[in-house]
Amino acid sequence: xxxxxxxxxxxxxxxxxxxxxxxxxxxxxxxxxxxxxxxxxxxxxxxxxxxxxxxxxxxxxxxx
Numbered sequence: 001x002x003x004x005x006x007x008x009x010x011x012x013x014x015x016x017x018x019x020x021x022x023x024x025x026x027x028x029x030x031x032x033x034x035x036x037x038x039x040x041x042x043x044x045x046x047x048x049x050x051x052x053x054x055x056x057x058x059x060x061x062x063x064x
Contacts, residue, residue, distance in 0.1 A: 003037070005030050 012025035 005032060 007028045007030040010027045
């Protein structure tokens with residue numbers, strides 16, 4: 001099942017890597033209700049609502 005998920009994204013600046021590509025650090029957070037995806041509450045997994053944090057390093061090649 002696929003559904004849109006609203007994320008809050010913070011950018012943490014751009015820096016060049018050792019190959020001259022531009023790197024940007026991103027931090028994304030979002031929240032979902034497991035029950036909306038057919039996943040009822042289970043004490044063995046994280047609670048409801050489920051919150052997740054991801055740190056997303058990204059690169060852009062030189063000249064692009």
